[in-house]
Amino acid sequence: MCTTVENCTQVTRFVLLGLTEQEGLKGTLFVLFLFIYSVTLTGNLGMITLIHTDPQLHTPMYFFLSVLSFTDSSFSTVNTPKLLENFLASSQSISFAACVVQMALMSLHGTVECLLLAIMAYDRLTAICHPLLYHTFMSQRSCIQLVAATYTASVANSALLTGSIFKLPYCGPNIINHYFCDIPPVLRLACADTAEVEAIIFISSALIILFTVTIILASYAYILVTVCRMRSLAAQSKALSTCASHLAIICLFYGSVTFMYAQPSSPSSMDQNKFVSVFYTVVIPMLNPLIYSLRNKDVKIALKRRCLSKLPS
Structure with missing residues (x-):
């Protein structure tokens, strides 16, 4: 086993075993x-377009939802095209x-997703518990600063x-x-x-999870009391x-991540983790815009208004 880069031949390519x-x-x-990837891009980009073109959706909640949609489409794009390529190519390198x-x-977008879900919980807390101060606390400048801080912290992490x-x-x-360069399987290959x-x-992971989960739980406890x-x-x-x-998305995201990382590490768990990873990196980004469009009255009305405006008069 080599202990430094200088006294060993550095790997130049990795081979991905893939999903199956x-x-x-x-x-x-x-x-x-x-x-799934097509639905993900269509749903998330469609959500972004709808939010930015409909004046009724120009609120902090939907601003954060548009950022979440951008994050989901980017998250999926980081690994899904490579996964599709590996299904067709003989060499999965x-x-x-x-x-x-x-x-x-992947680390960047995963961190952004966690922090955004916490910010969206705080947004709901402010809207429900302090409605008269909502537009003061969640001004356009404050929303932009929160998103900028989220990406800055995520890039640093x-x-x-x-x-x-x-x-x-x-x-x-x-x-x-694995089917992408995830942290645990890559770290196992280190020669040190x-x-x-x-x-x-x-x-790092514990601080982010504890910070975001604490904000989410505290926000919803305060909301429930109110x-x-x-x-x-x-x-x-x-x-x-x-x-x-928002609660449905939180349960899906944190549920799958907790299931994957809370279990003891073992050779069999690595194969299981690949399929759980599919859920939170491929499936959840597809479900998020569907959940918001199917369960949100404002989005459904805006979508209907958008469709009717496209019809010939």
């Missing part, structure tokens, strides 16, 4: 994932530099994680048991002690309906 090694399934999976970029972008992982020497083997890097990853104090059932229903879509 069964040749008979690859054609079917290619069609399935191509469909990726260059060292491309692996670094892919991991950096991604740079820290990716830099720590790829400063280690990689001299073989070069086979990644990874304890320090694993500690950095654990602390809703229970409302005397009107109609007001209670309206308040809770604005939170339903």
Whole structure:
């Protein structure tokens, strides 16, 4: 085992084992994932277009939703095209530099997603619990600053994680048991002690998850107390309906991530993790715009208005 980059031959390419090694399934999976990816891009880009062209949706909540849609479409684009390519190509390899970029972008968008969900919970807290001060707290400037801070923190976190992982020497083997350059399978290939890097990853991930989950839980606890104090059932229903879509997305995202990372690491868990990864990197980005469009009255009205405006008079 080499301990420095200088005394070993550095790996220049990694081989991705992919989602499955069964040749008979690859054609079917290619069609399935191509469909999912198409729906993801259509849904998220359509949501962004609808929000930015409909004046009724020019509110902080929908501004954050448009940023979430951009993040979801980008998140999916980082790994799905490579997954589709690997279903068709005989050699499922990726260059060292491309692996670094892919991991950096996956870390970036994953962090952005966590922070955005927390910001959206705070937005609902302000709207329901402090309606008279809502536009003061959530002004256009404040919303832009929150998104800018989110991306700044996410870039810093991604740079820290990716830099720590790829400063280690990689001299073989070069086979990644995954369909993209995820942190755990790549770290297993390092030709050096990874304890320090694993500690950095654990602390960074724990801080982000604890920070965002605390904000989300505290926000919804405060919202629940406020809703229970409302005397009107109609007001209670309206308040809770604005939170339903956001809560559904939170449950899907954190549920799949927790399921994947909370279980003990084992050779069999790596194969299981690949399929769980599909859910939060490919399926959830497709579901988010569908959840908001199907469960949100304002979005459905705006979509109907948009469709009617396209009809010939």
